[in-house]
Amino acid sequence: xxxxxxxxxxxxxxxxxxxxxxxxxxxxxxxxxxxxxxxxxxxxxxxxxxxxxxxxxxxxxxxxxxxxxxxxxxxxxxxxxxxxxxxxxxxxxxxxxxxxxxxxxxxxxxxxxxxxxxxxxxxxxxxxxxxxxxxxxxxxxxxxxxxxxxxxxxxxxxxxxxxxxxxxxxxxxxxxxxxxxxxxxxxxxxxxxxxxxxxxxxxxxxxxxxxxxxxxxxxxxxxxxxxxxxxxxxxxxxxxxxxxxxxxxxxxxxxxxxxxxxxxxxxxxxxxxxxxxxxxxxxxxxxxxxxxxxxxxx
Numbered sequence: 001x002x003x004x005x006x007x008x009x010x011x012x013x014x015x016x017x018x019x020x021x022x023x024x025x026x027x028x029x030x031x032x033x034x035x036x037x038x039x040x041x042x043x044x045x046x047x048x049x050x051x052x053x054x055x056x057x058x059x060x061x062x063x064x065x066x067x068x069x070x071x072x073x074x075x076x077x078x079x080x081x082x083x084x085x086x087x088x089x090x091x092x093x094x095x096x097x098x099x100x101x102x103x104x105x106x107x108x109x110x111x112x113x114x115x116x117x118x119x120x121x122x123x124x125x126x127x128x129x130x131x132x133x134x135x136x137x138x139x140x141x142x143x144x145x146x147x148x149x150x151x152x153x154x155x156x157x158x159x160x161x162x163x164x165x166x167x168x169x170x171x172x173x174x175x176x177x178x179x180x181x182x183x184x185x186x187x188x189x190x191x192x193x194x195x196x197x198x199x200x201x202x203x204x205x206x207x208x209x210x211x212x213x214x215x216x217x218x219x220x221x222x223x224x225x226x227x228x229x230x231x232x233x234x235x236x237x238x239x240x241x242x243x244x245x246x247x248x249x250x251x252x253x254x255x256x257x258x259x260x261x262x263x264x265x266x267x268x269x270x271x272x273x274x275x276x277x278x279x280x281x282x283x284x285x286x287x288x289x290x291x292x293x294x295x296x297x298x
Contacts, residue, residue, distance in 0.1 A: 020048075036166045040119040040125065042152070043116045046115075053106070054104035058099060062094070064122070065095060065116070065126055067114060068102065074105045076102065080098070183196075194226075202241070207267060264288075
């Protein structure tokens with residue numbers, strides 16, 4: 001049997017362990033009348049494990065965006081005259097109506113999760129993919145991502161009822177966000193993000209009464225540069241951000257523990273209880289005593 005014949009035979013028979021759902025035409029019309037679904041929805045979804053001979057070419061492209069996520073093996077993706085490797089823990093978001101081809105390696109066949117995505121927000125999602133400045137883009141493997149994919153698949157497998165499709169749309173946005181916003185979801189994984197590291201330090205050291213000079217020095221930045229970068233990322237000053245974290249933590253102590261307000265104040269690095277009370281009221285709208293009285297867990 002020739003290689004071409006083998007390929008055609010594999011594509012007809014599918015791949016061992018594969019799963020796939022393609023929405024029928026009448027179901028694809030549901031988003032047109034449902035505002036919740038039509039923002040982002042899938043028209044086809046599947047998983048191809050060890051997909052030897054998997055080769056798909058669309059000379060006119062596809063009318064939907066295509067998401068491919070490789071978890072094992074490898075393959076190639078060709079678009080606009082450029083061929084890129086797709087390796088484990090890498091994904092690609094293909095634009096609609098653009099000719100492309102993707103192929104599994106014959107020596108090390110890939111295992112891929114894939115979706116066809118449509119909706120009013122699909123173009124915006126693709127633009128966020130381009131923001132990553134890497135095609136394909138890489139992502140650390142997380143079992144939760146696979147679980148979310150399986151949830152989406154199971155919902156569609158069980159029913160095309162409208163509420164199921166609404167939940168699929170919501171879960172789809174959650175799933176895609178984990179790939180398109182890696183720095184925002186896992187900021188401390190990015191070595192170049194000094195402000196994220198500074199925030200992580202604040203959260204782990206809420207008892208530390210750090211000055212802005214100390215925080216800036218810790219990241220090897222001048223106070224001016226540090227303050228400007230911090231405000232650009234968070235919208236507020238480092239001191240205010242640190243104080244807000246402390247007040248949020250104090251609310252947990254007031255709600256869940258029997259510690260006195262004075263004890264909580266000192267534990268969070270405030271040496272002046274009156275300053276702590278004024279700051280608490282400014283941020284929370286009530287004094288610590290009133291907050292404790294009103295919200296204390298019974």
